[in-house]
Structures are given as structure tokens and as C-alpha cells.
Amino acid sequence: MKVLIPSALRSYTERSEAEASGATLAAVLADLDRAYPGIRFRMIDEQDRIRRHIRIFVNGDQVRDLAQPLGPADEVIIVQALSGG
Amino acid sequence: MARTKSKPAVGRKRQPKGARGTLVMVATRKGAWLYHGDAARKSWRADGPHFLGHVISHVVLDPRDGRTLLAAAKKGHLGPTVFRSTDLERNWKEAAQPPAFAKVPAGEQGRAVDHTFWLTPGRAADRDVWYAGTSPQGLFRSGDGGVTWKPFSSINDDPQFREWMGTVQDGTPDGPKLHSIIVDPRDGAHFYIAMSGGGVHESVDGGRTWKTLIKGLDVVEGFGFDASKPTFHDPHCIRICPSNPDRLYQQNHCGIYRLDRPSDTWVRIGKSMPQRVGDIGFPLVVHPHDADTAWVFPMDGTQVWPRTSPDGKPAAYATRNGGKTWQRLDDGLPGSRAWWTVKRQAMTGDAADPVGLYFGTTSGELWMSRDEGRRWACIARHLPEIYSVEVAAL
Numbered sequence: 001m002k003v004l005i006p007s008a009l010r011s012y013t014e015r016s017e018a019e020a021s022g023a024t025l026a027a028v029l030a031d032l033d034r035a036y037p038g039i040r041f042r043m044i045d046e047q048d049r050i051r052r053h054i055r056i057f058v059n060g061d062q063v064r065d066l067a068q069p070l071g072p073a074d075e076v077i078i079v080q081a082l083s084g085g
Numbered sequence: 086m087a088r089t090k091s092k093p094a095v096g097r098k099r100q101p102k103g104a105r106g107t108l109v110m111v112a113t114r115k116g117a118w119l120y121h122g123d124a125a126r127k128s129w130r131a132d133g134p135h136f137l138g139h140v141i142s143h144v145v146l147d148p149r150d151g152r153t154l155l156a157a158a159k160k161g162h163l164g165p166t167v168f169r170s171t172d173l174e175r176n177w178k179e180a181a182q183p184p185a186f187a188k189v190p191a192g193e194q195g196r197a198v199d200h201t202f203w204l205t206p207g208r209a210a211d212r213d214v215w216y217a218g219t220s221p222q223g224l225f226r227s228g229d230g231g232v233t234w235k236p237f238s239s240i241n242d243d244p245q246f247r248e249w250m251g252t253v254q255d256g257t258p259d260g261p262k263l264h265s266i267i268v269d270p271r272d273g274a275h276f277y278i279a280m281s282g283g284g285v286h287e288s289v290d291g292g293r294t295w296k297t298l299i300k301g302l303d304v305v306e307g308f309g310f311d312a313s314k315p316t317f318h319d320p321h322c323i324r325i326c327p328s329n330p331d332r333l334y335q336q337n338h339c340g341i342y343r344l345d346r347p348s349d350t351w352v353r354i355g356k357s358m359p360q361r362v363g364d365i366g367f368p369l370v371v372h373p374h375d376a377d378t379a380w381v382f383p384m385d386g387t388q389v390w391p392r393t394s395p396d397g398k399p400a401a402y403a404t405r406n407g408g409k410t411w412q413r414l415d416d417g418l419p420g421s422r423a424w425w426t427v428k429r430q431a432m433t434g435d436a437a438d439p440v441g442l443y444f445g446t447t448s449g450e451l452w453m454s455r456d457e458g459r460r461w462a463c464i465a466r467h468l469p470e471i472y473s474v475e476v477a478a479l
């Protein structure tokens with residue numbers, strides 16, 4: 001499926017879109033990490049929590065659970081929320 | 086343990102033998118800069134920014150090969166990592182497995198590393214070994230030059246240590262930290278660590294077991310805090326004397342202290358500082374060849390802790406006799422209205438004779454002295470807030 005990558009993570013992918021597969025959001029992120037090593041840890045901490053300034057949307061809806069089931073036609077959008085000084 | 090002391094040799098070359106120049110590594114809230122100095126330490130060439138926009142807490146050159154750099158980074162809002170360059174900053178590569186706490190079972194509240202704060206290379210004999218301290222407090226080790234990092238469960242997951250660490254609310258404004266990781270140059274299994282807060286701890290078995298080392302240290306008065314509990318201790322910076330590894334100095338939340346092993350009782354040596362200045366501060370630097378000489382950079386620790394230079398008049402203070410007396414060193418520094426200070430990792434010294442001292446300010450200025458603090462000169466201005474300064478001879 002298509003995964004849209006925010007600018008802050010393009011140092012890993014070198015493009016704004018990536019392809020990844022998996023039956024859940026966790027599996028898709030793991031697949032993404034296989035292609036772009038290290039990218040998952042930028043979004044998900046060691047306790048499997050989505051980092052504070054990362055938002056993940058599937059088909060326009062925000063997803064907070066890594067166990068969220070996904071299908072091949074779904075579109076994942078990763079957003080880096082900017083805040084602070 | 087025997088204690089030895091060596092005074093600087095008369096006529097020693099200004100730089101260590103074979104040194105071509107000096108590298109000053111500056112880590113800031115918004116990136117890192119490297120300053121290349123000539124052999125005389127008079128002219129400087131800036132190289133940077135590296136990692137612009139990322140919080141860089143520490144940049145350290147591996148003294149064992151003179152070309153590998155490690156940088157502790159927090160990538161904007163994207164979490165913590167460590168970068169590594171094996172060609173003296175030309176190319177950086179992210180750690181394959183950055184410092185991270187062990188994952189806890191489902192239903193438990195586990196900790197996540199916010200940022201790596203402190204980097205310490207292992208001894209010369211322990212090639213590719215590095216140690217890292219994090220916020221919140223955690224200790225990590227790399228055996229492959231900083232590519233992968235493993236947690237010390239004996240600290241990170243120990244219930245007693247976790248109690249001493251407290252919560253994020255108990256820590257410093259930028260988050261509670263594990264810092265001052267000191268490896269005994271004579272014994273790679275012997276090291277010291279400090280936690281803000283959480284006290285000072287020592288291991289003699291490579292980090293398997295730990296003993297607290299807080300006797301003699303004061304705690305904040307007026308609240309009935311129990312000085313025997315590490316929870317109430319906030320060491321800011323600890324240094325071991327290269328010329329006498331049985332001597333340590335500590336700049337603490339409550340004063341300046343010295344410890345001569347095998348004693349386990351710190352002695353407050355900051356009471357001989359001028360009363361109007363006090364002995365509160367963050368950094369401390371020890372002389373590379375003379376264990377009686379150390380430098381501090383006091384800050385205003387009164388009332389609300391402004392963390393500025395006392396009275397807006399910054400100065401380093403040096404002792405040449407192990408803390409019996411202190412000498413103010415402010416020649417060249419602003420005489421008034423300078424409301425900055427120096428963080429715990431942001432002051433260091435080189436190994437030349439006379440020793441060069443370097444510090445970075447919270448207002449983004451980089452200062453140095455070629456003569457052990459007698460005269461200061463500004464190398465750079467208008468940098469972001471400086472978090473750490475390290476120096477190495479190239």
C-alpha cells in the first residue's frame with residue numbers, strides 16, 4: 001500500500017511516498033523499517049507507543065492503535081506535528 | 086590505593102607531541118559546530134552546522150583513533166538517536182540500534198529514552214567500547230563503536246534505582262539525566278555514574294552491582310530531606326583527575342566537593358569560594374597533569390535559581406591547592422550585564438601546556454583561554470544555546 005512520508009523522515013526514504021505491505025499498521029511499519037532501517041524508531045518508541053509529535057492517518061482517519069487492521073487498498077499518511085520553539 | 090601527583094613539566098610543548106591542531110566540538114540546542122584551531126590555538130575555522138535544527142547534547146571524538154566522532158542527537162520531534170562519523174565529520178551515519186530501554190510487558194508503564202545526554206569512550210584497551218547516559222536516567226553500553234547500544238538492566242530496570250530516579254517532574258528543567266560516566270583508566274570494570282537527580286554511584290564489577298557514593302554531600306536545606314537517600318542528591322558534574330585517578334571533583338547542586346579514594350566521603354571545598362559568588366554551578370574541569378588544580382564556573386543559585394552569572398558578571402574560578410583557595414579568572418570576559426551561564430558539559434580543557442580552557446554559554450558564545458584562564462577570548466558568537474563543549478588534539 002501507499003505510505004505518505006513527511007519531510008522530516010525523507011532523509012530515510014528520499015521520497016515523499018513509499019510502498020509497504022502488512023495486515024496491520026504494526027506490520028506495515030515493520031515492513032517500512034526493513035526497506036528504510038531506523039525509520040520506525042523515529043515514529044514509535046521502545047514501548048511501542050506512537051511518539052508524541054507523530055500522527056498516523058489511514059484513509060483520512062487518525063489511528064492510534066498499531067494493531068489496526070489494514071488492507072492493500074488503504075492509504076497510510078504519516079504526519080509530523082510541529083510544535084514548540 | 087596509592088595517590089600520585091604530577092606537576093606540569095617545565096618546557097613542555099604547547100600541544101601534546103605530534104598534535105597538528107585542536108578540534109573543539111560544540112553541541113547546541115539547534116545543531117553542532119566544529120572549530121578547527123591551529124597548533125598555537127590562535128586562529129579558528131568554523132565547520133557547521135551539522136544536524137541543523139536537531140537538539141545535539143554531546144559530540145565526542147574517540148581518543149583511541151582520533152577520527153571517529155559520536156553525536157548524541159534528538160531529531161527534532163522524531164526521538165533520540167546517536168550519529169557516528171568515522172572520517173572526522175565528513176559523513177555521519179545513524180546508529181543501527183540507538184539507546185532504548187527494555188520493552189516492558191503489556192499493561193506496565195515502560196520508559197522511553199527522550200534523548201541521549203552524555204557519551205563516554207571506554208579505555209584505550211577497550212577499543213570500540215562506549216557508554217551513554219540518557220534522559221530519563223539510563224545507562225547504555227556499545228561494544229561496536231556506537232553502532233548498537235545495550236541497556237544496563239542493573240540500573241535502568243532496578244526498582245531501587247527507579248525509586249531514586251524519581252519522575253520527570255523531579256528532574257532538571259530539560260529532563261532528569263544520567264551523566265558523568267567515568268571509567269577508571271586503570272580498571273575498565275570500575276566506574277562512576279551520576280544522576281540528576283539520584284546521586285552518585287560506583288561499580289567495581291563492570292556495572293553488575295552498584296554502591297552509592299553520597300556521604301558528605303549536602304542536600305537542599307529547609308525541607309527535612311534525608312541526606313542518606315540518593316533521591317535527594319543532585320550531582321551536576323563529576324570529573325576524575327587523569328594524573329591521579331583516586332581523586333574526583335564534583336560540582337553539585339549544593340556546592341563543590343572533592344573525594345580522595347579510598348575514602349567514600351566527599352569533602353566540601355566550595356566553602357572557601359567568595360560568599361557573594363557562592364559555590365553553585367554546573368561545569369567543572371580538572372587539570373590534565375595536576376590533581377590539585379580544577380576550574381569551575383559559578384552561577385546564581387539563590388532563591389529561584391536564575392541560572393545566570395552571579396550579578397551578571399561571569400567568571401571562572403580556579404583552585405591550585407585542591408580547593409583550599411580559589412582565584413577569580415575574568416580577564417577578557419564581560420565586566421557586567423552578562424546574564425548567561427555555562428551548562429554542565431559546556432566547559433572543558435585540553436592537554437596542552439599551559440592548558441587551554443574552553444566554554445560555551447547559554448547565550449551561544451564560545452570562549453577560550455590559552456593560559457589556564459588568565460585571559461579569555463571569544464571564538465564565536467550568535468550560536469544557539471550551547472549544551473556541550475569538548476576539545477581534542479588532532
